[in-house]
Amino acid sequence: MKIGLIGLGIMGKPMAKNMLKAGYDLTVSDLNKAAVDEVVAAGAKSASNEEIGKTCDVVLTMLPNSPQVKAVMLGENGVANYMKSGSTFIDMSSINPVASKEIAAELAKKGVNMLDAPVSGGEPKAIDGTLSFMVGGDQKVFDEFKPLLETMGASVVRCGEVGAGNTTKLANQIIVACNIQALAEALTLAQKAGVDPQLVFEAIRGGLAGSTVMNAKAPMMIEGNDKPGFKIDLHIKDLNNALDCAHTVGAPLPMTAEVQEIFQWLHNEGCGQNDHSAIAKYYEHLTGIKIGR
Ligand code: NAD
Numbered sequence: 001m002k003i004g005l006i007g008l009g010i011m012g013k014p015m016a017k018n019m020l021k022a023g024y025d026l027t028v029s030d031l032n033k034a035a036v037d038e039v040v041a042a043g044a045k046s047a048s049n050e051e052i053g054k055t056c057d058v059v060l061t062m063l064p065n066s067p068q069v070k071a072v073m074l075g076e077n078g079v080a081n082y083m084k085s086g087s088t089f090i091d092m093s094s095i096n097p098v099a100s101k102e103i104a105a106e107l108a109k110k111g112v113n114m115l116d117a118p119v120s121g122g123e124p125k126a127i128d129g130t131l132s133f134m135v136g137g138d139q140k141v142f143d144e145f146k147p148l149l150e151t152m153g154a155s156v157v158r159c160g161e162v163g164a165g166n167t168t169k170l171a172n173q174i175i176v177a178c179n180i181q182a183l184a185e186a187l188t189l190a191q192k193a194g195v196d197p198q199l200v201f202e203a204i205r206g207g208l209a210g211s212t213v214m215n216a217k218a219p220m221m222i223e224g225n226d227k228p229g230f231k232i233d234l235h236i237k238d239l240n241n242a243l244d245c246a247h248t249v250g251a252p253l254p255m256t257a258e259v260q261e262i263f264q265w266l267h268n269e270g271c272g273q274n275d276h277s278a279i280a281k282y283y284e285h286l287t288g289i290k291i292g293r
Contacts, residue, residue, distance in 0.1 A: 002027065003148070004052035004059040005044075006072055006079070007093065008035035011119070012062035014126040015092070015152045017042050021129075022151035027052055053082030058145065060090045065237050066099035074106055085111030088141060090149075092133075094118040094234075096241040097163035097170070098248055100136065104162040113141045116162055117149060118169040122230055130154040134172070136164035170245060173238040177259040179213040180279050187221055187291045188283035197222050197292050217277040222292030229275035236263045236272070 001024070005016050008030040019026050020043040027045040029052060030036050040046050049072060052059060059079055063069050069091055073080045083089070089112055091100065100116040107114050115137035125131045131153040135142055142158045149156045159168045186209075187197040201218040204210060220226070239260040246253045262282050271278050280291050 001025070001058065001148075002056045004028070004047075004056035004079075005062065006030065006049060006052065006059070007062035007068075008032065008039055009062065009064075010123050011092075011126045013039060014123065015062060015131075016044060018126075018129040018152045019148070020044060024148070024151070027056060049079045050077065050082050053079040054084075056083075056087070058088045058090060058148070059083065061093055063091075063093045064234075065093065066095040066241070069093055069095055070099060070103060073103055080107055080110060080112065083107075083110065083112045086113075088113040088115070088145065090115045090117050090145060092117050092119060094169050094173070094238055094241075095166055097136075097166035097245055100166050101163045104137075113138065114162055115141055115145065116165040118165050119153065120169065120172050121153075125154075126152070133157065134159050134165045134168035136160055136162045136166065136168075138162075166241075167245070170238065170242040173235065174242055174253065174256050176213055177235060177239060177263075177276070178255050179211055180217055180276055181259045181262065183214055183217055184221060184277075184280040184283045184291075187218065187280070188287055188289065191289045191291050192287050220275060220277040221280040224280075224290065224293060226271070226274035226278045226281075228273065229277070231273055232263050232266050232276050232278060233272035235276045236260065236267060239263065 003024050003026050005028045008016060008028055013035055016028055016039045027047045028036055028039050029049055036046050061069055089107055104114040115135055117133050117135045119131040119133055121131040129152055133149050133153045133156040135158045146156050159165055190197045190200040205214055239256055242256050243253060262279060284290055
């Protein structure tokens with residue numbers, strides 16, 4: 001089976017390397033030549049998007065957002081123009097599920113199957129090959145490509161038809177965003193009321209309030225460590241997609257809208273490339289304290 005991968009950023013590069021380690025025949029492309037060279041040095045071939053479309057049985061993408069996936073697949077000279085009937089497109093980017101369905105409908109006209117398969121886990125899990133995949137698409141297509149996704153992920157779950165993967169990812173991003181906001185708000189209260197946030201974290205992490213978000217992000221907030229991780233600008237993109245999708249299906253998201261506006265303030269303050277735990281800065285701005293310091 002010949003595999004093509006377009007998009008070799010923070011996530012795509014280690015994912016490519018894990019497919020190579022598993023012995024897959026991989027051809028790659030990206031606008032960033034240095035990223036392509038690195039993956040070619042690990043055993044991949046390099047080709048144009050046109051060549052990838054013509055020669056590969058399955059084309060994967062790991063691109064920033066819906067406009068990039070649409071442009072690469074359906075734009076002028078898009079990959080879909082060259083893909084064979086019966087081949088498959090798997091989009092692993094986190095995009096708007098409405099866009100996933102639109103792309104799938106266009107590809108179906110050419111006899112090309114599609115799965116939307118966004119991931120959760122970030123760069124460390126992309127490197128370890130332990131990402132969580134949330135997949136939408138036909139059961140038969142899912143069954144065929146599950147082993148491929150398992151070379152990059154520890155968990156690969158089909159959530160429904162095309163679009164269900166990205167809908168699940170939006171649910172994931174809402175829960176993470178609201179957790180991060182609650183954590184920053186709670187640690188700010190502790191600091192302002194004269195209780196050490198580190199001791200608050202230690203006291204409550206094993207109880208009902210404890211979470212993966214708390215374990216990962218409380219130490220960063222307490223240290224004032226903003227190194228990404230997951231960037232505020234990417235979270236703004238995901239919450240925009242969540243709100244857009246929500247308005248399309250008629251599901252108001254008041255909590256998401258509030259976190260989104262706080263992230264937007266942080267973006268305006270020049271924090272867009274910081275880790276999303278930098279939401280603590282908003283509360284520090286409101287109260288004049290520094291969490292943990
Ligand atoms: P990134 O910005 O590091 O990488 C995107 C890559 O796409 C870049 O190498 C860029 O050059 C390439 N690209 C953009 N437009 C292109 C085009 N037209 N043709 C070819 N290449 C093009 O982003 P990332 O962090 O790797 O994230 C990719 C996706 O995965 C996003 O949707 C993101 O939300 C999602 N995601 C990221 C993380 C994370 O922690 N970084 C975690 C889970 C999911």
